[in-house]
Amino acid sequence: MNRLKTWEGGLLVVFLMTLALNLAFAPEFLTVQNQINLFQLSIEKIIVALVMTLVILNAEIDLSVASVMGLSAAAFGFLVNAGWGGGTAILVCLMIGLAAGAVNAALSARLGIPSLVVTLAMLIAFRGLARVLVRDESLGDFPAWVTDLGQKGLIGPVPLSLILFAALLAVLGVLLHRTGFGRQVVVIGTNAEVARFSGINVARVKTVLFLMSGTVSALAGLLYAARLGSVRGDSALGFELDIITMVLLGGVSIFGGKGSMTGVLLSILIILNLRNGMALMSITGHIQTGVIGVLLIGSVLLPNLVSDWRARRARS
Amino acid sequence: MTALLGRFSPQTLRLVALALALLATVLFFATQIEGYLAPRMFNRITTSAAVVLPLAVGQAIVVMTRNIDLSVGSILGVVAYIVGDTLGSLPDLHPVLVVAFCMALGAVLGAVNGVLVAWGRVPSIIVTLGTLALYRTFLVEWSDARTITTAGLPQWLVDLPQATAFSLGALEVRVTVVLAVGACLMAGAALAFLRPARRFYAVGSNPDAAAIAGINAARVVALAFVISGAMAGLSGFLFLAKFGNITVVAGMGMELKSVAAVVVGGVSIMGGSGSMLGVLMGALLVDTIDNSLTRWAVVSEFWRDALLGFLIMAAVTLDTLAARSLARMRRGGGA
Numbered sequence: 030m031n032r033l034k035t036w037e038g039g040l041l042v043v044f045l046m047t048l049a050l051n052l053a054f055a056p057e058f059l060t061v062q063n064q065i066n067l068f069q070l071s072i073e074k075i076i077v078a079l080v081m082t083l084v085i086l087n088a089e090i091d092l093s094v095a096s097v098m099g100l101s102a103a104a105f106g107f108l109v110n111a112g113w114g115g116g117t118a119i120l121v122c123l124m125i126g127l128a129a130g131a132v133n134a135a136l137s138a139r140l141g142i143p144s145l146v147v148t149l150a151m152l153i154a155f156r157g158l159a160r161v162l163v164r165d166e167s168l169g170d171f172p173a174w175v176t177d178l179g180q181k182g183l184i185g186p187v188p189l190s191l192i193l194f195a196a197l198l199a200v201l202g203v204l205l206h207r208t209g210f211g212r213q214v215v216v217i218g219t220n221a222e223v224a225r226f227s228g229i230n231v232a233r234v235k236t237v238l239f240l241m242s243g244t245v246s247a248l249a250g251l252l253y254a255a256r257l258g259s260v261r262g263d264s265a266l267g268f269e270l271d272i273i274t275m276v277l278l279g280g281v282s283i284f285g286g287k288g289s290m291t292g293v294l295l296s297i298l299i300i301l302n303l304r305n306g307m308a309l310m311s312i313t314g315h316i317q318t319g320v321i322g323v324l325l326i327g328s329v330l331l332p333n334l335v336s337d338w339r340a341r342r343a344r345s
Numbered sequence: 346m347t348a349l350l351g352r353f354s355p356q357t358l359r360l361v362a363l364a365l366a367l368l369a370t371v372l373f374f375a376t377q378i379e380g381y382l383a384p385r386m387f388n389r390i391t392t393s394a395a396v397v398l399p400l401a402v403g404q405a406i407v408v409m410t411r412n413i414d415l416s417v418g419s420i421l422g423v424v425a426y427i428v429g430d431t432l433g434s435l436p437d438l439h440p441v442l443v444v445a446f447c448m449a450l451g452a453v454l455g456a457v458n459g460v461l462v463a464w465g466r467v468p469s470i471i472v473t474l475g476t477l478a479l480y481r482t483f484l485v486e487w488s489d490a491r492t493i494t495t496a497g498l499p500q501w502l503v504d505l506p507q508a509t510a511f512s513l514g515a516l517e518v519r520v521t522v523v524l525a526v527g528a529c530l531m532a533g534a535a536l537a538f539l540r541p542a543r544r545f546y547a548v549g550s551n552p553d554a555a556a557i558a559g560i561n562a563a564r565v566v567a568l569a570f571v572i573s574g575a576m577a578g579l580s581g582f583l584f585l586a587k588f589g590n591i592t593v594v595a596g597m598g599m600e601l602k603s604v605a606a607v608v609v610g611g612v613s614i615m616g617g618s619g620s621m622l623g624v625l626m627g628a629l630l631v632d633t634i635d636n637s638l639t640r641w642a643v644v645s646e647f648w649r650d651a652l653l654g655f656l657i658m659a660a661v662t663l664d665t666l667a668a669r670s671l672a673r674m675r676r677g678g679g680a
Contacts, residue, residue, distance in 0.1 A: 090470070136658065142665050145413070145470060146614045150661065153601050154654025161647045262647075270474055283468050319482030322475040329467045 036280040036332070040295040047302035054309050065186055067301050069256070072190040073098065073249040074268055075297045078275040079194075079201050080245045082293045084238050085276050086205070088218040088285025089137065091239065092148040094246040095268035096155035097129045101250030103159035106168030106260035115172040119251060126247020129155060130240040138235035152269070160262040169259035179255025190252045197245070202290040214238065218285030270318075274325040275300055283329065300324075355671055356620060359611040359664075363626045370630060374637040381637070384515050391518070392506060394632035395525035396583045400599060401606035401628045402532050402621065403455075403576030407569045408607055409549045411616030412462060412469035414570060417577040417603055419480035420454045421596035424581030426484055429493035429591050436499045443502075447582040448575040454480060455574015459567035469570075477600065481593075488593045495589035505586045521583050526625065528579060533621025545569060550617025605653060606631050609660040631656070 051058045068075070077094050084091050101122040108118035133151055137144040183189045205211040213234050217224040225231050254260045279296035281288030300321070307317050353361075375381045400417050407414045424447050431446075432438065438446075454476070461472045495503050509517040535542040547555040548565045556562055580599075585591060610627020612619030634656065639646050 136662065140662065140665060142661055143614060146608070146661055147658070149601070149604065150654050150657040152654070153605075154651050154658065157647075157649070157651025157654050161645070161651055164645075164647050270478055273471075273474070277471065283471060315482050315485045318478050322478035322482070326461060326467060326472055326475040329471050330461065330465045333466045 037289070037292045037295060040278075040280065040292060040299065044295055044299045044302065047299055047306060051302055051306050051309070054306065058305075061186060065182075065188070065191065067305050068191055068194070069188065071271070071301060071304065072194060072256070073253045073265065074271050075275065075301075076190070076194050076197060076249045076252070077242075077246055077268070078272045078293060078297060079197050079290075080238075080242045081272050081276050082279070082281055082288065082290060083201065083205060083214055084242055085273075085281050085283065086218045086285055086288050087214050087235060087238055088221065089144040089235060089238065090148065090273070090283075091133065091144065091242045091246075092269050093129065093133060093151040093155055094242060094272060095265045096152045096159065097126055097243055097246035098250035098253060098265040098268060099159040099263070100129065100155045100162075101126055101247035102254040102260040102264045103162040103168075103262065105251055105254050106171075107162040109171055109175075110168050115175050119175075122251055123244060123247050126243045126245070126250075127240060128243070129247070130243020133243065134236040134239035138232045138239060144239075156262075156266070159264070163260060163262050165262065167259050167261045171255065171258060175255050176258045179252060179258070190256070193248070193252070198290070198294065205290055210234070210237075215286055218287075220286075270325070271300075271321055274321050274328070278324055278328040355668065356611070356618065356623075358667075360620070360623055360626070363609075363611065363623060363630065367626055367630050367633065370633055370637070374633075374641065377643070378637065378640050381640075384517065386636075387516050388519065390629075390633050390636050391522045392587060393636055394628050395519070395522045396580055396587055397599065397602050397606055397632060398525040398625065398628045399528050399576040399579040399583070400603035401610070401624050402529050403573030404600075404603040405607045405610070405612045405619055405621070405624045406532070406536075406545055407469070407573045408604075408612050408614060409545045409616055409619055410566050410569045411549050411552070412566060412569065413473065413604070414455075414458065414469065414573045415473040415600045415604075416454070416458060416476040416480060417573060417580075418596040418599035418601075419477050419484070420451050420574055420577035421581045421584055421599055422591075422593070423454065423480050423484050424450050424578045425585040425595050426488060426493060426591050426593070428581065429498060429585050432499055432502065433493070433497035438499075440501060444579070444582055447585075448578040451578020451581060452571050452575040455570045455572070455577065456567070458574065459570030462570060463563040463567035481597070485593045490593075493585075493589075493591035498585075498589060502586055503589060521586060524579070525583060528576065529621050529625050533625075536621060546617055548616075602631065602653070605657045608657055608664075611664065613664075614661065 055063075057063060077098070081091065081094065104125055105118050105122050108121060109115060113121075129151070133144070133147055136142050136147040178189050181188065183192060205214065213224070213229050216227075217229060217231050217234055221231055250265060253265055257264075275297050276288075276293055277283060278300070279288065279293035281293060303320070304317055307320065312320075371382075380386070400421065404414055404417060427450065428443065428447050432443065458469070458472050458476055461467050462469045465472075506519065506521055508520040510520045510523040511518055536545065544555070544560050544565045547558065547560055548562045552562050555565075581596070584596060588595075606628035607619070607624060608614060608627070609631055610619070610623035610625070612624065612627075631653070635649060635653065638644060638649050638652065644652075
């Protein structure tokens with residue numbers, strides 16, 4: 030618990046530093062419109078990161094999220110261009126996400142194959158299905174109300190996606206930290222064997238988490254399609270890297286059991302500010318990806334090195 | 346039936362099943378695609394599989410130690426590009442030195458992974474997901490949007506993919522195929538007979554027992570990543586030779602193909618078991634399916650990725666179920 034507190038405290042300091050830097054470089058940084066733009070640019074990733082927090086806390090991983098996003102976006106483009114109504118298409122896409130989650134759950138939670146392997150295979154498979162649906166084209170021509178929802182403000186300047194993010198943050202925060210289900214997620218993540226012997230239905234909890242992950246990823250894919258106004262076979266390709274980085278940088282242990290929603294929220298804010306800062310300094314998208322890669326490794330390496338150093342000091 | 350199955354080890358049964366699957370695949374496509382059993386198709390599949398095979402060999406050794414290396418595609422890209430670039434200014438470099446240079450460059454990149462996993466105690470999935478992005482970023486920056494073309498490569502390298510090592514009847518076996526298969530068989534022989542190589546199995550099947558037996562597990566894991574990097578370097582060389590024109594996206598997604606070959610080849614993702622003969626057949630099966638699908642009129646070429654994913658999943662699922670029922674049968678037989 031102590032380690033966690035210092036990690037979140039450290040995140041807060043880093044966040045304030047990135048904020049100060051951004052303010053120094055761009056005085057108009059804190060305007061409402063600029064802040065909304067900041068969130069909008071990565072909104073789909075940060076929505077999925079919230080669910081991924083629960084999955085990783087449970088000592089599982091879902092590498093297929095970006096492919097489910099791509100598949101859902103591709104299915105939406107395909108259905109709309111095949112003459113379906115926007116509403117029905119959205120419903121079908123969410124069902125596809127639920128089904129994708131069910132496949133992951135059946136193979137990992139029920140059959141007991143490691144989720145790393147299952148979701149890696151499904152990363153390839155779902156991305157492949159997205160390519161089957163849109164081939165090498167770019168599908169657009171969405172109904173106007175869909176692109177409006179994706180691009181314009183719903184309540185004042187605040188768009189639907191940001192409202193969904195805030196709502197999901199609240200719901201999942203309460204679910205994780207204030208309910209029995211949340212406690213079960215953490216207990217299983219700490220020690221699945223102990224959890225089983227204390228009467229927790231481990232497979233059921235894991236199944237629920239994969240279903241949530243699939244459905245929310247599909248929702249994020251729809252938001253992505255609506256925001257950009259068109260989809261391609263490689264929509265949301267590689268997003269899993271950013272999403273997992275957000276969660277791990279937030280202090281969630283890759284081995285499960287340790288971490289909090291507050292930490293993940295702070296790490297999301299840091300990454301958004303960093304990306305904005307790097308864009309201000311005209312650092313290109315490729316280097317930004319490299320920096321995220323360094324962050325990902327560093328966020329796990331640093332605590333290990335610190336604990337090594339402490340152990341060595343305690344011995345001497 | 347039980348007695349018959351019990352006489353063979355699960356590893357042997359797995360190899361037999363793989364061989365049958367490979368045979369069935371070839372026979373199936375022979376009835377579907379005209380001229381499928383021609384020497385040209387043999388060349389197309391073997392030279393394509395030769396690029397993936399070294400990657401798969403390195404990946405298999407890493408997976409045996411209960412880790413995974415997702416950075417191999419990026420390492421392949423970096424090596425193919427940098428060596429292609431270097432050959433533009435040093436065209437007289439001896440071929441053997443070129444291959445050594447490729448493998449050394451790959452080994453250095455693999456060593457970064459190895460140090461972070463073995464001594465930094467960062468899970469391999471995190472490290473290699475990170476270096477997958479990092480190495481590619483490095484390549485994009487380094488390349489400055491240039492493309493390596495065959496015009497800048499020495500003639501021997503451009504001719505290499507067409508060079509035949511020996512012929513089996515009408516089938517010509519290319520030099521690149523011999524290189525890849527040779528690396529695979531050498532790794533297989535080492536894993537079977539050399540004491541240091543047996544340590545990969547020991548660390549993968551039970552790290553605690555391996556530590557008690559006096560094995561330095563961290564060093565073994567680090568070495569696995571160095572080998573994986575070196576093998577990715579060899580694949581980079583074969584990629585450069587095969588395609589000649591190299592852009593910054595070279596090798597993108599190859600990590601997934603290597604994982605596919607490894608799990609289809611029967612290397613347990615839980616570590617501690619697997620054979621190079623299996624990896625060889627796994628790589629061949631994955632590439633046969635991949636290359637045949639593009640020529641099969643019934644499905645569109647866009648199905649390739651989806652089928653590859655489902656194929657990996659089916660292989661892993663079958664393997665898990667088979668291992669479980671075999672274990673149950675053994676227990677039942679003993680009681």
